[in-house]
Amino acid sequence: MEIENIKNNYYIVKLNQKHELNNFSCGLNDMDDFLKNDALSQQEEKLNVTYLAMYDKEIIGFFSLLSDIIKLKDIEQDYDLPYSTCPAIKIGRFAVNEKYNSSGLGTVLLDNVCYQIKKISEIHGVRFITVDAYCNVRGFYYRNKFNHFKIHNENKLMRAATRNPNLTIPLYKDLKRI
Incomplete structure (x- = not known):
């Protein structure tokens, strides 16, 4: 099956000005616009x-990484650490080509990103991975073992999410x- 071949043979490259981005679409205008314009x-x-996650010459997905910090008081679990904050790497953007939606490719790519961040943590102090999903x-991130920060009113959050799909x-x- 083609998707299994893609999962086993994709490669990651850093974005540069030579990449042709116009054929990529994840189905979310905000994400596509970020990749193509920002x-x-x-x-x-x-x-x-x-x-960029590439297979052959096709962009099958992309992700952006940046530094972050996590306030321990804002997360659900208790950590016995003598700090109020800990270093993190944020997955700023993460998207898969829409033609591969529901194929399991997103989980494969996310696992790879998390593995790469874990390798970074061996040479640079990083304790957490964060994402604003x-x-x-x-649900995709919950299935991939991400936890939410403290939510004081989940019903209010869900009502707001219904009104604003970009929340x-x-x-x-x-x-x-991990």
Whole structure:
């Protein structure tokens, strides 16, 4: 099956000005617009770094990484750490080509991103991975072992998400539990 071949043979490259981005669509205008219009300039400004997941010459997905910090008082679990904050790497953007939706490719790519961040944590102090997930895809992150920050009123959050599809919810994953 083609998708299994893609899952086993894709590769990751750093975005540069030579990449042809016009044929990529994840189905979310905001994400597509970021990749095509903002990613490279933000990368040049050292705000984040965007990587393309490629198979052959096709962009099958992309993600952006940037530094972050997590306030321990804002997460559900208790940590016996003598700090109020811990370093994190944020997955600023993460998308899969819409033609591969529901194929399992997103989970494969996310696992790879988390594995790469875990490798970074071995040479640079990082304890958590964070992501601001669109409310309508938070289930994907929950299935991939991300936890939500403290939610004081979940019903209010869900009503707001219904009114605004671009509303995001902050999630995290502890690298020591991977």
